[in-house]
Amino acid sequence: MINKPTLQNHKTFLLLFFFLLTLAGNAQIGIGTTTPNATSILDITSTTKGMLTPRMTTVQRNAIATPADGLTVYDTDLKVFYYYSTGTSAWVPIISGVPGRINFKRIKSTDNLATVLATELANGGGTKYLLTANTLYEINGSVVFNLPIDLNNAYVQGLDANEDVISKANGNLFEGANGGSIRGVTLVVPNGLVFNLTGAATQNLIFRDSIVAGSNTVGTISGFGLVFLSIVNYSGNANGVTYNNITQLLLSNTAWFGNNQGVYEKLTGTFTLVEKQGGFSQVEGTAVGFDVSANPTINGDAVLESVVFTGATTAGYVKPYTGTGTFTGYNFTNSWTVRAAGIPTEGDANAVGDFAIDYPVGSGAATSFTTTNPSNTVKVLGTSTSANLFRFSTDGGISNRLKYLGKKKRIFQIVGSISFQVPAAGTYIIYVAKNTAVISQYKIYGRGQVNGDIIVLPLNASTELVNGDIVEVYAQRYTGGTADIIVPNMTLTIR
Incomplete structure (x- = not known):
């Protein structure tokens, strides 16, 4: 038996038909409002409730197969909204500022x-x-x-x-x-x-x-x-x-x-x-x-x-x-x-060392040379004392010697003077020496005219020293008699 359509069914059908025509014509839906905003396709209006998007864990979000471009979900593990970008083939967080710490x-x-x-x-x-x-x-x-x-x-x-x-x-x-x-x-x-x-x-x-x-x-x-x-x-x-x-x-x-x-x-x-x-x-x-x-x-x-x-x-x-x-x-x-x-x-920038030979008037220490002229180059002898030693030593108490104890390589200025008495007329050369090798460019000459003359010469040099280097004063007879020179006074300062 076939039921005949009633008048009420006709009215329902016509209402649904006109509703669909309205949607097709306006393409707008209003929820909580009868006048959806003209710029929106969906206008949800409420002053007491919010809207919930799909909520899922990170694993569940990543398990969505071929998500659509722009698909949006809320990640309950990371507490952040994510949307899918087909351009990067990745889920992108929707955040403002720095995301919250997990740990x-x-x-x-x-x-x-x-x-x-x-x-x-x-x-x-x-x-x-x-x-x-x-x-x-x-x-x-x-x-x-x-x-x-x-x-x-x-x-x-x-x-x-x-x-x-x-x-x-x-x-x-x-x-x-x-x-x-x-x-x-x-x-x-x-x-x-x-x-x-x-x-x-x-x-x-x-x-x-x-x-x-x-x-x-x-x-x-x-x-x-x-x-x-x-x-x-x-x-x-x-x-x-x-x-x-x-x-x-x-x-x-x-x-x-x-x-x-x-x-x-x-x-x-x-x-x-x-x-x-x-x-x-x-x-x-x-x-x-x-x-x-x-x-x-x-x-x-x-x-x-x-x-x-x-x-x-x-x-x-x-x-x-x-x-x-x-x-x-x-x-x-x-x-x-x-x-x-x-x-x-x-x-090391403050390192300083000095020594001084200072004998009473009329005495001094003898320094000998070979009998040939020019003679050999020898260390000037004598007993010295030091007043200022910082990152320098006398290398186990050896007289007339300064040993650098700093860790850093640096260039030092060397100054001083020497007084010595000659045994006869003659010319002598005084050197500053590093590690027993004379620094020849800083040599200085002095000449005595007769036996007993006292020659006074300045000492000036600059040289680079590293840890363990030693500095001394050397002398050489260039001309004159072969006897010893006598040194009553000598000073040297390195800084």
Whole structure:
């Protein structure tokens, strides 16, 4: 049996027909509005609800087969809208500004550490917080830790060192064999160590824009490939920090206030490079600002520059090297270049050496030549003393000899004078010699007229010296009698 169309069916069909004609004619759809915007094909209007695009994980998004150009989805893993570009055959993020970090945790003063750092506590075996590598941990407010922190190549950062504080009542705050980065925080351990770190040469530690205050001991940092501290203030700490066996140690603009005690900074072991630049050490009471008395080895170079040493305890500014390689009145070895207010300037550029022969009137030291003329060239003899030796020595106490002990090659100016008495009329030549070879272009001639004449000649030369080079004065008889010359006085200065 076939049903006959009713009048109502006819009305419904006609309404649908005219609706489709409207869509075909206007190509517009309005949802929540009867007057869609003339420039839109779809106008969704609401003041209480939004529009949801398809939401999916990164895996699901990448699994879409042959996506259309411009296809848009929201990635729930990365929290970013993506559209597909057939021009690049890739999904492109729709972002304004910098995309949010994936590896990120914020630790607030009100947080329960066992909850917010549950993974880190489990990874630390319940005895420490082993941070997740390459993850940024933001400190928000004053956070009190009950267990040590193992940086594990993570980043710990506050936004304001005066407001963002990490503290621990006792024991170690940061410990372990891994480096990482600490920035923009205040560290406080009243009854323990801020740092107890022993890493490998492949590990780096960066600590900057921070404060260490009110702690028993700043601690020990040992074995790292790079340790870089910049703009760190120390206040009210009972003991300082020891750096040990670090490949590259860079200390920039660190400030030690006079309310610190003990040894502020101490170097032990072996370093390839040390640079301490800027900042100040205010030394009071029995404190020591910078301690190298353990004779740390510097395989490369060390620089201490533009640091201000101040305070009432001037003897405590630097506790110097001891033993071999030191110079009276100075603090460091020839591996160091030092230019800092409050302590002596040191460097190869400041190297100086001198000696003087000075016999009583009527006496002197004899220097002999061969009987032929011109004679052989020989070292001028006599017993000398030295008043100023810095990065120079007399080479084991050998008279009339200066040995350069600096590490850097440089050109020196040599000045002095010699007085000698001739045995008969004759002409003599005086030389400055380097490593027993005369520097002939700086030779000077002198002639005596009769037996007993005293010839006085200036000594002037310039020469390049490297570590271990020696400088002496040589003489030669060109004409005259064959007896000795007598030298009552000779001086030589190299600078």
